[in-house]
Amino acid sequence: MTSEESINLLAVVIDTNPIAWATAAQDSRCPLDFGRVLEQLLIFINAHLALRFDNELVVIASHTNQSLFLYPPQLSDTDQPPDASSKPANTYKQFFDVNQAVIKTLKDLITESKSPEDVDDKSMLAGSLSLAQTYINRIRRANDPTPLQSRILILSVSPDLPSQYVATMNCIFAAQRVGTRIDVCRFRGKHYGEESVFLPQACHLTGGLYMEIPEAENLLQYLLYAFLPDPYMRSVLCLPEKDQVDFRAACFCHKTVVDVGYVCSVCLSIFCSVSKQCPTCQTQFGGQ
Amino acid sequence: MSHTLKPPKRKSSAKGIGAIDIDDDEGHDLMGASGQGYSWEEEYKRSWDILQEDEQGSLQGVVASIQQQLKRRRLHRDTATVQRGIIRHLYLVIDLSRAMAELDLKPSRIECTMRLAEEFIGEYFDQNPLSQLGIIITRDGLAEQLTELTGNPTDHTSALQKRSNREPKGEPSLQNALELARTSLAHVPSHGSREILVLYASLTTCDPDNILDTLESLKRECIRVSMVGLSAEVQVCRTICRETKGTYNVVLNEMHYKDILFENIPPPVATAQRTASLIQMGFPTTRTYEEPTLCACHHKLIRKGYVCPRCSSTVCEIPTDCPVCSLTLVSSPLLARSYHHLFPVENYKEIGWAGVLSTMPKHCFSCLVPFHGPPQSMSHRRLSTAGNTGGGTAIGIGSGRFECPKCKEQFCLECDAYVHDVLHNCPGCVNR
Ligand SMILES: [Zn+2]
Ligand SMILES: [Zn+2]
Ligand SMILES: [Zn+2]
Ligand SMILES: [Zn+2]
Ligand SMILES: [Zn+2]
Ligand SMILES: [Zn+2]
Numbered sequence: 001m002t003s004e005e006s007i008n009l010l011a012v013v014i015d016t017n018p019i020a021w022a023t024a025a026q027d028s029r030c031p032l033d034f035g036r037v038l039e040q041l042l043i044f045i046n047a048h049l050a051l052r053f054d055n056e057l058v059v060i061a062s063h064t065n066q067s068l069f070l071y072p073p074q075l076s077d078t079d080q081p082p083d084a085s086s087k088p089a090n091t092y093k094q095f096f097d098v099n100q101a102v103i104k105t106l107k108d109l110i111t112e113s114k115s116p117e118d119v120d121d122k123s124m125l126a127g128s129l130s131l132a133q134t135y136i137n138r139i140r141r142a143n144d145p146t147p148l149q150s151r152i153l154i155l156s157v158s159p160d161l162p163s164q165y166v167a168t169m170n171c172i173f174a175a176q177r178v179g180t181r182i183d184v185c186r187f188r189g190k191h192y193g194e195e196s197v198f199l200p201q202a203c204h205l206t207g208g209l210y211m212e213i214p215e216a217e218n219l220l221q222y223l224l225y226a227f228l229p230d231p232y233m234r235s236v237l238c239l240p241e242k243d244q245v246d247f248r249a250a251c252f253c254h255k256t257v258v259d260v261g262y263v264c265s266v267c268l269s270i271f272c273s274v275s276k277q278c279p280t281c282q283t284q285f286g287g288q
Numbered sequence: 289m290s291h292t293l294k295p296p297k298r299k300s301s302a303k304g305i306g307a308i309d310i311d312d313d314e315g316h317d318l319m320g321a322s323g324q325g326y327s328w329e330e331e332y333k334r335s336w337d338i339l340q341e342d343e344q345g346s347l348q349g350v351v352a353s354i355q356q357q358l359k360r361r362r363l364h365r366d367t368a369t370v371q372r373g374i375i376r377h378l379y380l381v382i383d384l385s386r387a388m389a390e391l392d393l394k395p396s397r398i399e400c401t402m403r404l405a406e407e408f409i410g411e412y413f414d415q416n417p418l419s420q421l422g423i424i425i426t427r428d429g430l431a432e433q434l435t436e437l438t439g440n441p442t443d444h445t446s447a448l449q450k451r452s453n454r455e456p457k458g459e460p461s462l463q464n465a466l467e468l469a470r471t472s473l474a475h476v477p478s479h480g481s482r483e484i485l486v487l488y489a490s491l492t493t494c495d496p497d498n499i500l501d502t503l504e505s506l507k508r509e510c511i512r513v514s515m516v517g518l519s520a521e522v523q524v525c526r527t528i529c530r531e532t533k534g535t536y537n538v539v540l541n542e543m544h545y546k547d548i549l550f551e552n553i554p555p556p557v558a559t560a561q562r563t564a565s566l567i568q569m570g571f572p573t574t575r576t577y578e579e580p581t582l583c584a585c586h587h588k589l590i591r592k593g594y595v596c597p598r599c600s601s602t603v604c605e606i607p608t609d610c611p612v613c614s615l616t617l618v619s620s621p622l623l624a625r626s627y628h629h630l631f632p633v634e635n636y637k638e639i640g641w642a643g644v645l646s647t648m649p650k651h652c653f654s655c656l657v658p659f660h661g662p663p664q665s666m667s668h669r670r671l672s673t674a675g676n677t678g679g680g681t682a683i684g685i686g687s688g689r690f691e692c693p694k695c696k697e698q699f700c701l702e703c704d705a706y707v708h709d710v711l712h713n714c715p716g717c718v719n720r
Contacts, residue, residue: 065720066719066720067719069656072656074651074656124718124719126713126718127715127718127719130654130711130713130714130715130718130719131654131715131719133706133711134654134655134703134706134707134711134715135654135655135656137655137702137703137706137710138655138656138657138702138703141702164718165624166624166627166628166631167713167718169621169624169625169627170624170627170628170711170712170713171711171713172621173621173624173625173712174710174711174712177414177710178710201621205621245574247571247572247573247574247594247619247620247621248571248573248620249571249619249620249623250620258571259570259571259572259573259597260568260569260570260571260597260598260615261568261569261570261571262566262567262568262569263566263567263568263569263618263623264564264566265374265375265479265480265564265565265566265567266374266564267374267630268374268418268623268626268627268630270569270620270623271566274566275566278564278566281630283564284564285564285565285566
């Protein structure tokens with residue numbers, strides 16, 4: 001099947017962890033401005049919608065304590081429909097709707113956030129990926145039997161969260177199973193966006209693209225040239241590839257990376273040394 | 289034919305013992321929903337009977353059967369956190385006797401079986417990445433090993449695709465097949481499970497010896513035997529499965545065949561006798577070579593490979609055992625692939641109409657599909673008309689809201705199925 005016949009769904013997951021963005025904004029070498037990034041992202045989203053009339057879109061914010069659909073807007077009784085009269089005359093309706101919805105929901109999210117003291121420095125990446133995938137599943141079923149080409153673009157600055165490891169991996173396998181590619185656009189500066197272990201694995205396993213953006217000023221160029229093309233186009237483009245993917249594992253006991261480890265045959269926990277009992281599942285190990 | 293066991297001396301018939309003791313305690317809901325019975329009972333396949341337009345011209349019958357299918361899958365989920373034998377060794381035994389040539393399953397028993405077996409193998413390795421599988425066929429009173437126990441799905445599927453391996457003839461020998469599987473399973477490490485899954489079409493077996501002796505040795509060696517019957521229930525099969533703690537089911541039709549075959553994909557609950565142990569495993573790093581190099585496993589030229597952390601030889605794919613130092617080579621994502629068996633998502637509870645409050649969310653938590661309002665006057669209106677407002681989710685059956693007992697978020701039926709079958713994360717629970 002060619003890409004002509006299928007519906008193209010783009011899911012964008014924006015990391016909105018305020019602490020990570022605040023750190024990035026104060027970085028001495030290359031400060032990162034959330035507003036600038038959002039502007040460029042919206043242009044990219046509009047470009048996706050402009051490519052074909054039936055391109056589908058979902059935007060999700062991955063916040064510190066929840067994940068939130070930014071687009072499509074959630075139904076609720078109190079909201080009145082967006083004010084159509086405020087739309088500039090020469091703006092395409094769909095662009096306007098998307099931009100309004102994303103900006104409005106983001107503003108609400110940020111104003112209702114707790115005071116800085118009790119905000120955790122984490123991002124609900126696994127939660128957002130789960131929402132993205134159930135949404136993709138809904139669109140896939142609604143359009144059956146027309147094939148759906150789906151992909152998830154993650155804009156990420158937060159550090160990995162080891163407690164979300166299993167959930168994140170489950171998301172990656174689910175994506176792999178239904179053929180959803182995961183692309184990652186990671187911001188890296190001197191004091192933010194440290195090396196991620198989960199995200200390159202996500203891209204590697206789903207056939208997506210992993211890119212570290214050194215300067216957010218020309219983010220739009222990366223978005224339009226690397227992340228916008230569909231899989232067929234990408235196969236003929238010359239894109240940077242992450243050549244080394246680390247498949248080593250961290251032991252459950254000390255969280256150190258091991259290349260030869262011991263694995264419990266019952267629960268598959270990884271350890272760096274031999275013991276009599278599995279600390280994870282309490283199984284006693286028989287003699288050899 | 290080095291794998292072939294001794295030729296049959298005696299022909300024992302299992303049919304006489306009580307063959308038509310049909311097990312259909314699971315069949316009722318399916319039969320009620322779609323009007324299908326056992327395939328072999330139907331002289332003609334009247335598929336148009338299933339499709340029934342209601343007065344508005346919508347295809348209620350189809351929708352109902354899909355709904356029923358989803359519901360059935362919900363009921364079958366087992367989410368208790370139990371120890372499971374994640375490292376499995378399974379022999380798939382396929383009956384290739386004349387009985388396989390029958391046409392009651394469409395297009396024929398053999399075609400249907402082979403197609404499902406290939407799907408089964410793919411799914412088995414997807415869900416049990418550290419496990420191994422082998423294939424044994426039985427025909428002409430003999431058992432023959434098509435593939436050894438390996439972890440490579442393509443070995444098995446290509447063996448099944450060979451034409452000569454798809455030609456049913458003669459009588460099957462259940463005993464020979466079980467003995468062959470038993471002797472091959474004798475050498476597997478004690479931390480892994482030992483299982484045999486038999487797809488059996490015949491009502492008879494042609495055995496060299498007393499099959500109950502084989503059953504005793506199977507029990508002694510803790511081998512679990514499960515069977516899928518294609519015709520009718522056979523007493524000896526039921527006995528073997530019961531005694532070895534396996535499952536035994538007889539198929540109703542093609543869809544049911546797939547259901548019961550695929551119930552063997554999640555790892556079985558570990559039996560107490562299995563000794564647990566720590567297995568040494570290596571986590572190789574990927575390496576890209578400037579000049580092509582030979583892989584240690586197939587002696588092919590490769591540019592990209594995995595380097596064994598113990599002996600530094602290069603292999604072209606993982607998981608595998610290092611061909612030089614025999615260290616088990618895996619990757620951490622591969623181990624993570626099995627974690628969902630250990631931490632399953634709890635089953636969601638369906639909320640009845642009586643429990644739906646006006647303050648509850650108007651849409652599914654995870655896919656935003658709107659929930660239906662309650663039918664205006666539920667007692668007076670028939671279910672079929674209540675369904676007309678429906679856009680796809682649960683029609684007329686319940687409120688279509690499914691609640692996670694942990695996070696109390698509400699989901700639609702589609703999301704419930706997707707979360708439990710594919711995603712293995714509760715979208716509500718991972719967001720807090
Ligand atoms: Zn350790
Ligand atoms: Zn354990
Ligand atoms: Zn090789
Ligand atoms: Zn080695
Ligand atoms: Zn849903
Ligand atoms: Zn939950």
